[in-house]
Amino acid sequence: MGFWDELVDKTKQVGEVAGNKADELVQKGKIKYQLEKLTYTLKGQQRKLGSLVYGMHRAGTQNEKLLEQCYREIDETLAAMRRARSELNEINVKVNCPKCGFLNEPDASYCISCGYQLISEPDDPAQPQSAGGPSA
Numbered sequence: 001m002g003f004w005d006e007l008v009d010k011t012k013q014v015g016e017v018a019g020n021k022a023d024e025l026v027q028k029g030k031i032k033y034q035l036e037k038l039t040y041t042l043k044g045q046q047r048k049l050g051s052l053v054y055g056m057h058r059a060g061t062q063n064e065k066l067l068e069q070c071y072r073e074i075d076e077t078l079a080a081m082r083r084a085r086s087e088l089n090e091i092n093v094k095v096n097c098p099k100c101g102f103l104n105e106p107d108a109s110y111c112i113s114c115g116y117q118l119i120s121e122p123d124d125p126a127q128p129q130s131a132g133g134p135s136a
């Protein structure tokens with residue numbers, strides 16, 4: 001969890017205005033990471049079930065208890081994935097542009113309607129914007 005805590009700290013330093021948005025992004029990252037892990041777990045469980053069924057078939061035996069346990073594990077993983085996805089959907093609310101009121105996609109950094117910057121980025125003194133104005 002140390003990595004995420006560091007990330008939270010770093011993104012919080014980005015700026016007070018972007019704070020909520022940054023928290024959302026971190027939260028989304030966490031859930032996506034969780035979903036990846038669950039997908040991996042599910043694949044492993046499905047493989048296990050597959051080889052179990054095949055092994056039983058080859059040996060001409062049946063072990064309902066073992067199969068039930070596998071089904072339960074898979075059900076639990078699927079339920080956890082559903083929970084994670086609905087959490088993600090709750091975070092994925094569209095962003096209302098404060099300037100023109102247009103509803104932008106959750107990940108949008110700029111309003112597609114008027115170009116207003118929806119996430120303020122940190123000023124980087126090392127890279128001044130070249131399009132800032134006429135140069136002498």
Ligand SMILES: [Zn+2]
Binds near residue numbers: 101
């Ligand atoms: Zn706008």
